[in-house]
Amino acid sequence: xxxxxxxxxxxxxxxxxxxxxxxxxxxxxxxxxxxxxxxxxxxxxxxxxxxxxxxxxxxxxxxxxxxxxxxxxxxxxxxxxxxxxxxxxxxxxxxxxxxxxxxxxxxxxxxxxxxxxxxxxxxxxxxxxxxxxxxxxxxxxxxxxxxxxxxxxxxxxxxxxxxxxxxxxxxxxxxxxxxxxxxxxxxxxxxxxxxxxxxxxxxxxxxxxxxxxxxxxxxxxxxxxxxxxxxxxxxxxxxxxxxxxxxxxxxxxxxxxxxxxxxxxxxxxxxxxxxxxxxxxxxxxxx
Amino acid sequence: xxxxxxxxxxxxxxxxxxxxxxxxxxxxxxxxxxxxxxxxxxxxxxxxxxxxxxxxxxxxxxxxxxxxxxxxxxxxxxxxxxxxxxxxxxxxxxxxxxxxxxxxxxxxxxxxxxxxxxxxxxxxxxxxxxxxxxxxxxxxxxxxxxxxxxxxxxxxxxxxxxxxxxxxxxxxxxxxxxxxxxxxxxxxxxxxxxxxxxxxxxxxxxxxxxxxxxxxxxxxxxxxxxxxxxxxxxxxxxxxxxxxxxxxxxxxxxxxxxxxxxxxxxxxxxxxxxxxxxxxxxxxxxxxxxxxxxxx
Numbered sequence: 001x002x003x004x005x006x007x008x009x010x011x012x013x014x015x016x017x018x019x020x021x022x023x024x025x026x027x028x029x030x031x032x033x034x035x036x037x038x039x040x041x042x043x044x045x046x047x048x049x050x051x052x053x054x055x056x057x058x059x060x061x062x063x064x065x066x067x068x069x070x071x072x073x074x075x076x077x078x079x080x081x082x083x084x085x086x087x088x089x090x091x092x093x094x095x096x097x098x099x100x101x102x103x104x105x106x107x108x109x110x111x112x113x114x115x116x117x118x119x120x121x122x123x124x125x126x127x128x129x130x131x132x133x134x135x136x137x138x139x140x141x142x143x144x145x146x147x148x149x150x151x152x153x154x155x156x157x158x159x160x161x162x163x164x165x166x167x168x169x170x171x172x173x174x175x176x177x178x179x180x181x182x183x184x185x186x187x188x189x190x191x192x193x194x195x196x197x198x199x200x201x202x203x204x205x206x207x208x209x210x211x212x213x214x215x216x217x218x219x220x221x222x223x224x225x226x227x228x229x230x231x232x233x234x235x236x237x238x239x240x241x242x243x244x245x246x247x248x249x250x251x252x253x254x255x256x257x258x259x260x261x262x263x264x265x266x267x268x269x270x271x272x273x274x275x276x277x278x279x280x281x282x283x284x285x286x287x
Numbered sequence: 288x289x290x291x292x293x294x295x296x297x298x299x300x301x302x303x304x305x306x307x308x309x310x311x312x313x314x315x316x317x318x319x320x321x322x323x324x325x326x327x328x329x330x331x332x333x334x335x336x337x338x339x340x341x342x343x344x345x346x347x348x349x350x351x352x353x354x355x356x357x358x359x360x361x362x363x364x365x366x367x368x369x370x371x372x373x374x375x376x377x378x379x380x381x382x383x384x385x386x387x388x389x390x391x392x393x394x395x396x397x398x399x400x401x402x403x404x405x406x407x408x409x410x411x412x413x414x415x416x417x418x419x420x421x422x423x424x425x426x427x428x429x430x431x432x433x434x435x436x437x438x439x440x441x442x443x444x445x446x447x448x449x450x451x452x453x454x455x456x457x458x459x460x461x462x463x464x465x466x467x468x469x470x471x472x473x474x475x476x477x478x479x480x481x482x483x484x485x486x487x488x489x490x491x492x493x494x495x496x497x498x499x500x501x502x503x504x505x506x507x508x509x510x511x512x513x514x515x516x517x518x519x520x521x522x523x524x525x526x527x528x529x530x531x532x533x534x535x536x537x538x539x540x541x542x543x544x545x546x547x548x549x550x551x552x553x554x555x556x557x558x559x560x561x562x563x564x565x566x567x568x569x570x571x572x573x574x575x576x577x578x579x580x581x582x583x
Contacts, residue, residue, distance in 0.1 A: 054379035067291045076382055077291030084380035092370065106305045107381040107388070109294055162380075 004066035005030045006160055006190035007051060012060035014046050014214075021046040022057065023214040033186045035205030035222075036194040039279055043214040044194040045087050045164055051192060052084040052162045064160065080109065083158035085166055089149035093138040097129055097148045100137065104152045123151040126181045128174060143169045150178065154185070161191040167200060179204045202226075202271045210278045218278040222271050229269035229277050234260040245276050294382055302383040303391045310367055310395035319366065320399060323359020327352055328406070342427070342516060343528060346420045347493050349432075351479060353440055357447045358472025360399060364451025365464035368392045389456060389553040396448030404441035411437045422495060423514030423528045425506055433532035435539050436494055442542040443476070443491065446549070453552035487577040490545070492538045496582045498527045529582055537577035544570025 007029040014022040021043045038044050049055035050062060053069040065081060067074030091100055101123055105116040124130050127147035137145060146169045153163060161182070167175050182191050182204070195201060201208050202222045210218035210225070218225055235253045239246035243256035257273050260266065314320060330352035335345055368389065379385065411432055414420075419431035450471065454464055475482070475490040482489035486496065497516065504525045506515055514528040548566030551559045 052380045065291050073293055074291055076384075077293040079380060079382045079384070080292070080294055082380055103306075103309060104381070106302060106309065107383045109298055109302050109382050111298070111301050111305055 004063065006065060007192070008061075008063040009050075010061040012047075012050065012057045012062060014043075014050065014055070014057050020214050022050075024060065025211075025214070025216055026060075027209060027216060027219060029190050029192065029207075031186065031188055031190055032207065033182055033191045033193065033205050035201045035208040036192060036211060037196070037198065037201060037208055037275055037279075038194075038211035042211045042279075044211055046214075047211065048084075048162050048164045048192065048194055049086075051160075052082065052086075053078055054084070078160075081159040083153040083155065083161045083163075085149055085153040085161075085163040087164040089146075089152075091137050091145055091148060094136060096134045096136055097124060097140070097144075097151070098133040100148055101152055101155055104155055108156045110156055119155055119157075123155045126154055126177070127151045128177055143171060143174065146170060147174060154181065157185070157189075159189050161185060161189055161193075163191070163193045165194055165196070167195060167197060175200070198271045198275050210275060212279045218274075225274035225278065226269045226271045227274065229257065229273035231266060232260065232277060233257050233267045233269045233273045234264035235267050236264070244280055299383065299387055303387050303394070306383065306388060306391035307394035307397075310370075310392050311398035314363055314367055314395050315398045315402065317363045317367070319359050320363040323355040323362075324403070324406075326359075327354070327356035330355065331410075342424050343422045343495055343497075346422050346430070346432075346495060346530075347480075350439070350491055350493055351477060353443065353491075354472050354477035356403070356440075357443055357476045358468045360444050360447035361451040361454070361468035361471055362465055363399070364392070364396060364448045365455045365468060366461065367395065368452040368455035369459055369461060369464070386553075386555050389452065393449060393452045393550055393553050396445060396452070399448060400441050400445045403444045404438075407437050407440045422530075424517055425515040426509070426511065426513060428514050430495075430530050433530070433535060435532045435535035436530075438539050439492065439535065439542065442539055442546070446490070446542055446546040447472075449546045449549040449553075453549045456552050486534075486582070487538065487574045488541065490542070492535065494530055494535060496529045496531065496534075497522070498529055498582060500525045500527055531580065531582060533580040534577050534582060537573050537575075537580060539573070540576060541570050541573030544568070544573055 005028040009028075010026050012022055012025045013020070025047060036044050036047070046055065050057055051064070053064070053075050056070060062069055064078045067078055069075045069078055092103075095103065098120060101120040102116060105120055110116040110119055121130065124133050127150050129144065129147055129151065132140065132144065137148065140148070146166070150163070150166050153161060166178060170178060182193065185191055193205065206221060208218070208220065208222050208225055209216050218228070234256050236256055237254060239254050240256045240258070240261065242258060242261070244258035246254055246256045248254050255267065257276055331349060334348055334352055339345060370388070370392070411434070414431045419429045421427050421429045451464070451468065454467060458464070479489065479491040479493055482491075483493050486492050499522065501524055506525055509515060516522065516526040516528055518524055544566045546566070547569060548563050551563035551566060554562055
């Protein structure tokens with residue numbers, strides 16, 4: 001048995017027509033949940049597509065389960081242990097949820113019909129769709145479709161789960177169920193999840209990566225991300241001209257982030273503050 | 288050193304077979320295929336119940352009623368094969384990847400081909416049971432469609448399926464596929480008579496052949512087994528009407544070759560070129576066999 005981390009990236013770079021989507025990304029991950037935060041266009045989807053073996057980097061080294069996804073032989077082995085939820089999953093609207101998952105089960109080489117049926121029911125149960133499983137997808141809501149896609153990614157209990165914004169369109173109850181399902185899987189699987197929701201990161205992910213302009217600016221626990229902003233958040237009556245970001249809180253005070261003026265009323269930092277500071281930084285910020 | 292276990296080839300082959308069975312079931316229930324199958328049957332029934340507009344009307348026009356079936360089969364195969372597109376859900380990130388899925392979708396065509404083959408066989412038996420079609424004006428004969436002639440229809444469906452799958456691979460666009468399905472069906476089957484100047488290499492071979500006997504032909508001296516048509520609106524001279532199961536068999540071989548050549552698009556690497564070259568060779572042998580047998 002190899003002791004390699006499930007995921008290992010070293011200096012991974014990807015460009016699209018001269019635009020750098022990923023710029024020398026390096027990190028390792030083993031069993032557990034890793035949240036991937038970053039603004040739109042930061043390179044999150046590109047990174048996840050590389051991890052899902054559907055995109056090749058221009059340079060750098062990617063190792064999944066110790067194998068090289070650039071090699072056909074290794075790629076096949078990796079895909080047997082992979083569950084991937086793309087950002088915009090295309091589902092077959094004329095299929096029922098059960099049929100889609102049964103189809104995906106075959107694609108995942110779960111070939112015994114009984115075993116596949118069992119796996120499909122398990123996955124549908126995880127996303128609370130058992131009672132809707134025979135309805136055609138064209139009759140399901142956006143949130144339900146997202147749950148079908150999540151179930152397809154979870155099908156077969158993969159050792160590596162790559163989920164691109166899985167909470168999109170989910171109501172709070174189902175976000176909670178998803179969180180629970182991922183926590184359960186993370187005891188033995190590596191789960192990489194991209195999200196825009198910092199509140200989600202704070203409660204659900206023990207480790208977070210912040211990606212900005214194609215580079216990782218922060219890698220650590222969510223509490224450390226909040227700590228980055230300690231001493232750099234202050235409340236005022238108006239937006240401060242030198243603040244990096246300012247906004248009015250529901251209580252009517254203005255929350256400023258940046259280098260505080262002397263005598264400023266410092267506030268307890270939240271993960272949002274840390275994220276905003278890190279995502280505007282030009283170099284990696286340590287936890 | 289990795290702890291990756293690659294699925295054995297046998298498992299991938301079994302996966303392809305399982306997927307082909309699922310896709311076959313969906314193909315046979317697909318509304319486009321069912322509608323086109325039913326419409327072709329209806330057109331054939333209407334044709335056979337129409338009075339003969341000319342002496343070979345029923346016999347030669349029966350094939351044209353397969354236009355909806357060919358167009359519908361191309362469209363169905365195309366719609367099903369678009370599921371193998373890498374952009375589709377999990378398309379690239381599963382062990383049974385795009386190339387295996389394309390092959391499974393090609394193999395799923397066995398279902399529609401088998402259904403059409405059974406229907407055509409029943410039609411052929413019925414035609415024999417109820418009596419054939421009388422063709423010719425002088426020395427007319429009652430003939431029925433031979434097995435090689437009837438086989439042309441399921442082979443056309445096989446070609447249509449392979450073409451529809453290959454089209455999805457080459458241009459993965461639903462609207463484009465539907466337009467091409469209609470055009471190919473209409474041009475090659477709906478107006479197949481346009482291409483009967485080259486009956487060995489046209490996709491649909493319409494029999495009986497009508498062979499011009501020239502101005503010097505004297506009908507009284509014709510062999511007793513010749514079926515003849517006198518000069519008329521469409522022919523200046525006497526014509527011999529020929530039904531040739533042997534030429535039809537050669538044309539069937541040509542269709543098999545063309546189908547294999549199109550199927551090659553669904554494989555990758557060396558196998559693609561082997562299949563393509565094999566298909567071309569079979570098609571050429573089919574054409575050569577037809578030339579060797581000859582029409583008249």
